[in-house]
Amino acid sequence: MSAQLLTSGVIFGLSIGSIFFLMAIGLSLCFGLMRIISLDQLLYYSIGAYLTYTLSLVTGSVWLGVLGGLVVAGIVAFAVERLVFRRIYERELTFSMITSFGILIGGIGVIKFFWGVVPRPVPVPTMVQIDIIGTEVPVYRLIVVAIAALVYIGIWLFLNRTIIGKAIRAGIENVEHVEGLGINVSRLFTITFIIAGALSGLAGGLHAPLIMVDPSMGLEVLAFVFMVVIIGGLGSIKGTLVSAFIVGQVVSLGSLIYAPLAQMAPFAIMLLILLVKPTGLYGSALLKR
Amino acid sequence: MVKAFRWWWGILLAFALLAVSRIFLPLPFVIEVVIFSIYTLGCSFLLGRVGFISFGQPAYLAVGAYGTAFYLFYFGTNPYIGILLGVLSGFVVSGIVGPLFVRLRSDYFALVNLALAVIIYYLMQKVLADITKGDNGLWFLTNIASTPVLDLGKPNHFFIFAFLVALAVWAFFKYLDDSIYGACCLATKINEDKLRFLGYSNFSVRLLAFVIANTTTALAGAMYAVYLGFVSPEISSPSRAADPVVVTILGGVGTLYGPIVGAFAYTGMKDVISKLIGNWELFIGFLLVFIMLAGEKGIWGSLQPWFGKLFARKKSPPATDVSTGARK
Amino acid sequence: MPPDSGLAATAGEILAVKGLNVAYGEAKVLFDMHLSVQAKQIVACVGRNGAGKTTLLKSIAGFLKPLAGSITSGGVSLVGRKSYDIAKMGIKYVPQDKKVFSDLTVRENLELGSYATKDYNWDRVTDYFPKLKVLMDRKGGYLSGGERQMLMIGRALLGSPKVLLIDEPTEGLAPSIVAHLRSVFTELSKNTALVLVEQNLPLVCAISSKVYAIKEGRIVAELADRESIRTDVCERYL
Numbered sequence: 001m002s003a004q005l006l007t008s009g010v011i012f013g014l015s016i017g018s019i020f021f022l023m024a025i026g027l028s029l030c031f032g033l034m035r036i037i038s039l040d041q042l043l044y045y046s047i048g049a050y051l052t053y054t055l056s057l058v059t060g061s062v063w064l065g066v067l068g069g070l071v072v073a074g075i076v077a078f079a080v081e082r083l084v085f086r087r088i089y090e091r092e093l094t095f096s097m098i099t100s101f102g103i104l105i106g107g108i109g110v111i112k113f114f115w116g117v118v119p120r121p122v123p124v125p126t127m128v129q130i131d132i133i134g135t136e137v138p139v140y141r142l143i144v145v146a147i148a149a150l151v152y153i154g155i156w157l158f159l160n161r162t163i164i165g166k167a168i169r170a171g172i173e174n175v176e177h178v179e180g181l182g183i184n185v186s187r188l189f190t191i192t193f194i195i196a197g198a199l200s201g202l203a204g205g206l207h208a209p210l211i212m213v214d215p216s217m218g219l220e221v222l223a224f225v226f227m228v229v230i231i232g233g234l235g236s237i238k239g240t241l242v243s244a245f246i247v248g249q250v251v252s253l254g255s256l257i258y259a260p261l262a263q264m265a266p267f268a269i270m271l272l273i274l275l276v277k278p279t280g281l282y283g284s285a286l287l288k289r
Numbered sequence: 290m291v292k293a294f295r296w297w298w299g300i301l302l303a304f305a306l307l308a309v310s311r312i313f314l315p316l317p318f319v320i321e322v323v324i325f326s327i328y329t330l331g332c333s334f335l336l337g338r339v340g341f342i343s344f345g346q347p348a349y350l351a352v353g354a355y356g357t358a359f360y361l362f363y364f365g366t367n368p369y370i371g372i373l374l375g376v377l378s379g380f381v382v383s384g385i386v387g388p389l390f391v392r393l394r395s396d397y398f399a400l401v402n403l404a405l406a407v408i409i410y411y412l413m414q415k416v417l418a419d420i421t422k423g424d425n426g427l428w429f430l431t432n433i434a435s436t437p438v439l440d441l442g443k444p445n446h447f448f449i450f451a452f453l454v455a456l457a458v459w460a461f462f463k464y465l466d467d468s469i470y471g472a473c474c475l476a477t478k479i480n481e482d483k484l485r486f487l488g489y490s491n492f493s494v495r496l497l498a499f500v501i502a503n504t505t506t507a508l509a510g511a512m513y514a515v516y517l518g519f520v521s522p523e524i525s526s527p528s529r530a531a532d533p534v535v536v537t538i539l540g541g542v543g544t545l546y547g548p549i550v551g552a553f554a555y556t557g558m559k560d561v562i563s564k565l566i567g568n569w570e571l572f573i574g575f576l577l578v579f580i581m582l583a584g585e586k587g588i589w590g591s592l593q594p595w596f597g598k599l600f601a602r603k604k605s606p607p608a609t610d611v612s613t614g615a616r617k
Numbered sequence: 618m619p620p621d622s623g624l625a626a627t628a629g630e631i632l633a634v635k636g637l638n639v640a641y642g643e644a645k646v647l648f649d650m651h652l653s654v655q656a657k658q659i660v661a662c663v664g665r666n667g668a669g670k671t672t673l674l675k676s677i678a679g680f681l682k683p684l685a686g687s688i689t690s691g692g693v694s695l696v697g698r699k700s701y702d703i704a705k706m707g708i709k710y711v712p713q714d715k716k717v718f719s720d721l722t723v724r725e726n727l728e729l730g731s732y733a734t735k736d737y738n739w740d741r742v743t744d745y746f747p748k749l750k751v752l753m754d755r756k757g758g759y760l761s762g763g764e765r766q767m768l769m770i771g772r773a774l775l776g777s778p779k780v781l782l783i784d785e786p787t788e789g790l791a792p793s794i795v796a797h798l799r800s801v802f803t804e805l806s807k808n809t810a811l812v813l814v815e816q817n818l819p820l821v822c823a824i825s826s827k828v829y830a831i832k833e834g835r836i837v838a839e840l841a842d843r844e845s846i847r848t849d850v851c852e853r854y855l
Contacts (some may be wrong), residue, residue, distance in 0.1 A: 087582060093396045094342045098534060099581040101344070106574020113568055163732050166725050170718040175553050176680060177712065181772065182704035182733030219292045219527045226400040234396070234578050246408055254529035260416040271389060275399070 009253045011132075015141035015210075017248020018148030020228045022203035024240035025155060026196025027225070032172040032235035033192050034089055036096035040080060042225070043107035043217035044073035044197040048204030049213045050115055053122045062125035066205035070198050079199020081190050089189065104218060112215045118213035144206050151199065152241060159237070166203035168192060171236065224251075227266045231273050233280030243281060295615040304456060306553065316444050322556045323451040324512045325536070327458055331505030334462060335498065341395060345402025346506055346533045351525035353379045353412060353507025357514040358427045359420070366434035368442070372511040379507020383500045385442050391495045414522040421522070430518025440495045447516055454512070458505060459549075465501070473496055506533075535577050535597035631656040631810045632677070632708070632780050637686035639669075646672050647834045650686070654827075657804060659811045661821040662833035668685065671713060673831070674782040677812075678710035679703040690780065700814040700816050705733060709773040713784035713814075717768050719758030723749055726757055726772055728768060734776025742771040745801050763794035770801070780810045787817045822846055 009203075016217060030038040048069035055065035059269030080103060129136040159165035167188055171178045179185050189221055204217075211217070228247050232239030247266045273281060311319050328350065336342045356378030358373040365371070390401055413421045414463040417518050421427065434442075473494045476484040484491055514520050523529070532555070562572050632654035639647040647669050654660050662670045668853055675681045679700035688695040695703055704710070717726050727749075731737045743750045746767040752760065760768065766786055773781060781816055787795045795817065802811055815821050821828060828846050829837035840846045 037399075084578060084582065093342075093394075094336075094399070095581065097342065097344075097396060097399055098538060099578055101531065101534065101578030102581060105570050105575070106578060109568045109571025109574055113571060123530075162509070163728060166721060167729055167732065169720055170726075170729055172716050173720065174716060176700075177716065177718070178729070179680075179700040179705055180678065180710050180712065181730050182701050182709075182776065183729065184699075184701050184733075186699070192591050216527075221401075222527060223404045227404055230397055230400060237467075257391070263411055264408050264416070267404050270404065274393060277387055278397070279394070282399075 003133055005256060006253075007133050007135045008137060009256045010249065011137050011141055011145075013249040013269050014245075015144045015248070016251060017244040017246075018145050019150050019203050019207045020225055020247060021240060021244035022151060022199050022206070023221075023225045024232065024244055025151075025237060026226045027229050027238050028201045028232070028235055028237060029168070029172075029192050029195050033175070034085070034189050035167055036085060036089065036161060037093055037100060038085075038104060038193075039100040039197065039222070040077075040103040040107065040221050041095060041100075041196060041200040043104045044077050044200040045204035045207075045221065046108070046111060046213075046215070046218040047076055048073045048201030049122070049208040049217060050204075051201070052205040052208045053120050053213050054115075056122060062209060063124060065122075065208075066202065069205035069208075071200020073204070074194050074198035077121030077200075078190065080197075081193040085189075085193065086186075108215050108218065115215070116172045117215055119212035121212055122208040122227065124209040142211065147206065149203075151202070152237075155237065164188070164191065227270045230280050231266075231270050233277075233282040237282075238284035239280060239282030304452075304459075304549075306549070308427065308452070310391040310553075311343050311448065316448060316564070318556065318560065320444065320451055320516060322553050323448070323455050323511050323554055324516065326549045326552040327451075327455050327475070327512065328506055328509035329533055329536045329552045330458055330462060331502040331509065333537045333548040333551075334505070336467065336500035336537055341495075341499070342537075343402035344399045344534065345406035346503075347525040347527075347529045348402060348406035348613075349379050349383060349503040349506040350510035350513070350529075351406070351409050351413065351520075351522075352382045353510030354514040354520045354524055355421065355510075356507070357511040358429060360521040361429040361514070362427045363420075364525045368515045372515060375511025375514060375567050376504060376508045379510070380500065380504045383503035383507075386514075387496050387499045387503075391492065391499050403527065403530055406530060407527055410522050410527070413525065424522060426519055426521030426523075428519050432529075444516075451512060455506070455549075458508070470494070470497070531573065531577075535573055538577060538580055629655045629657075629674050630727045631658075631690060631780065632812070633687075633689050634673075634677065635687045637673070637676060637688065638684040639672055639681055641672075645684070645834070647676070647683075652829060652836070654810050654812055656779065657806055657808065659806045659813065660828060660829065661825040662812065662814045662829045663816070663818065668831045670831055671784055672834075674710060674784055674812065677703075678712070678782055683740045691725055691764040701733070704778075705776075707739060707776065707779040709776075709778040709781055711769050711773050711781060711783040711786065713788070715762055715765050715769070715789070717757040717760065717765050717772075720756065722754050722756050723760070723768055724753045725769055727775070730772035730775040736775045736777065739775075741777075742774050745774070745804065746771050752792055763790050766790060766794070766798070767849055770798075770835060774805075774809075778809055780812065781805070782812045784814045785816065786813065787815065787820060795820065 023041060026041050027038060030036055030041070051069035051072045052062065052065035055068040056062040059065070084103065085096070085101060088099060111195070124140050126140055128139040130139055130142075133136075135217070157165075160167055167178060167183055168191075171185060171188055175185055178188070207221075224247070228243050229240060231247065232241070232243030246269070250265045250269060251262050254265045310322075328346070331349075332343070332346050342377045353375040355375075357368075357375035361368070361371045386405065390398055393401060414423055465474075473484065473489050476487075476489075482495070495562075510524070513524070536551040536555045537548065539554055559569060563569050630653055632652070634650055634652040637647055637650040637652075638645065649825075650673065652660070654674075662673065664670050672681065676683050677695065679695060679698055679702070683696060686696070690706065690708060693706070695706075695708070697850065698706075700710075717723075718729070721729070727739060727742065748764065749767060751773055752764060757765065757768070770781075770786070786798055790798070799820055802813070805811060806824075813821070813825065825846065826841075826843060828838075828840040829836050830840075
């Protein structure tokens with residue numbers, strides 16, 4: 001394999017990994033703090049993508065669309081948290097899984113209602129390509145990676161340098177103790193959920209120019225996102241970073257070697273890791289069944 | 290006396306519903322319901338008796354369907370053998386992935402099964418497209434030979450066959466329920482440690498349940514294949530993962546009649562809603578959320594206590610004072 | 618110490634529990650409990666494991682919803698309130714599990730305690746537990762059992778609570794630390810009422826002015842003066 005092919009493969013993998021990472025953080029945080037599986041994050045991803053599409057048509061700017069997608073996704077997430085998740089935090093994991101799945105499916109129906117079933121293309125904000133080691137690399141993909149890196153730093157700062165972030169970390173360890181200190185955990189949950197939704201919306205908006213937006217895009221990405229989360233271990237931010245990177249590279253470089261198997265490779269990796277560590281790379285043995 | 294009556298009453302209701310509806314409703318609909326019931330019985334068993342939910346049941350449906358399809362397309366013409374092979378494939382696959390999947394936590398389990406469904410979808414669609422004909426699917430309706438007694442090629446006969454199979458599956462599950470194995474399953478859900486102390490292996494109990502449930506699902510897939518005479522990768526697409534989940538919840542988790550009632554309701558609703566508003570997802574999604582928020586019991590699950598009250602003659606056992614163990 | 622007269626009891630009462638019934642699902646665990654805690658009093662709850670002592674404290678603190686009964690403090694009902702609201706009202710629960718936030722430093726643990734109560738004066742905490750000053754930058758996961766207990770109590774002190782519900786504070790701790798805690802509790806009670814769940818009877822006898830003996834979810838004895846506490850030592854009722 002030539003250096004050029006390798007380079008573009010790596011960059012491609014990084015950009016895909018970045019999208020997965022943005023979504024996986026939200027899922028991991030929601031699980032860690034609230035002990036819920038939030039499959040509806042895939043809906044906010046789709047919303048982010050569709051808003052990007054519409055806003056880019058209306059305003060001519062894709063970046064504005066991404067921003068709008070992020071915001072709207074966050075708002076919808078807020079609404080869903082208040083209306084639905086508020087009532088089911090105490091329940092077992094499968095309960096939130098099924099309910100969030102319902103929200104996802106219903107949300108897809110809503111999307112179909114407004115936008116129809118035909119896949120829509122979203123223009124890439126910048127068609128510029130730069131030269132790296134003799135390969136033409138799309139700048140857009142580099143921007144996606146850069147944004148993901150910024151988000152990681154931002155989340156890290158939030159969780160480690162702000163009091164709310166620390167409260168969230170504390171809550172991930174033990175919510176009751178946090179309550180006992182007088183801290184309103186209900187508000188903490190809402191904040192976390194909104195962050196997760198916004199990040200998923202961002203992922204959708206950034207991903208949109210790379211693929212066509214269609215109503216079932218959430219379902220198509222669902223399996224991959226969860227493979228990332230499972231490999232990394234639910235509840236660990238570092239874990240999701242590492243596994244998003246791995247999965248991104250495997251899918252990308254794998255497809256250079258033998259295309260059909262590349263999509264299946266993450267699955268094999270996931271099975272391997274689960275064999276050795278049933279809770280994922282960095283997952284902790286939280287909760288029994 | 291009451292107990293015996295209740296046992297018969299269950300079979301009467303659920304299957305009479307099916308048989309009677311044969312007269313009033315279009316045949317394709319009823320056949321769909323019957324096969325779907327088998328599908329759901331498997332999923333419900335998994336969720337209700339052992340506590341696992343799987344978002345990847347279409348995977349095993351596909352395994353069964355393609356198992357049958359390969360045989361009927363490439364090798365032979367006997368639909369019975371085809372179905373048998375489909376079931377066997379399901380048995381083998383669930384036996385292979387079972388030992389790993391069953392060790393996982395409930396959420397990982399659900400998602401890992403989903404991943405399997407996606408992989409199989411992808412496998413059938415692209416990787417093995419040479420033998421599966423990809424999205425075009427395998428067509429083998431004409432291959433199916435006439436069989437004595439029940440000609441599976443004829444819808445009328447197929448219905449009878451499917452009905453009998455569903456009855457058999459139901460009876461088998463009922464038998465399991467009443468056996469020690471059934472008690473083990475319930476115990477696994479409630480208190481693993483106690484079960485272990487009693488000498489049973491949680492892992493084996495779960496694994497067996499997993500294999501049984503998914504082999505049943507493969508059976509449904511095999512029957513779909515014979516009935517439709519056609520299989521395509523779409524059978525395992527992630528969007529289909531919702532079906533068994535919704536039906537199980539609709540019909541009430543873990544009851545034996547629930548899946549049948551749920552299958553009936555679901556198929557019926559799908560038909561009606563699709564004709565009315567066309568946006569099936571919207572309806573089903575919000576219905577699911579609504580049901581989850583309102584109560585976990587589902588249609589049959591909610592009705593069951595009512596029927597129980599109607600027929601119960603015995604007084605409920607006296608309330609016991611937990612702390613002293615004395616009866617009030 | 619002379620027994621409290623009826624009038625003074627109601628006047629200085631900081632926590633009143635009446636007819637408390639609590640259940641876990643179908644299983645009832647607390648039956649018709651009545652308790653009264655005066656301001657600046659040390660009240661001990663003793664009883665075997667599983668008697669319901671932790672359930673009692675958790676119910677008061679709002680972590681469990683009672684089936685029936687009333688819990689009031691200063692005339693305000695606590696039943697049905699969120700646990701974090703009750704904590705802000707000045708009734709703090711220190712759990713039995715001796716767990717602090719292991720990924721956060723001592724400083725950060727205290728910051729969280731300060732956050733809701735808006736009390737950033739840590740002097741009181743370090744006066745009681747000088748060792749914490751030294752450990753400020755150590756992560757909770759690296760503290761010893763005794764240090765964690767100190768941090769837990771110290772954290773709860775922020776906001777000057779009027780009642781501290783402490784669940785088995787001396788369990789598993791070395792005698793020197795227990796002695797330290799004993800003097801801490803005595804000092805604390807000058808400003809704060811303490812409700813201690815304890816198995817350590819000598820400690821109970823030394824510092825409490827009221828003892829409730831709990832058996833199988835019921836209060837089977839209430840000793841309201843030092844004399845009967847000392848003579849009976851509750852053994853008869855356990």
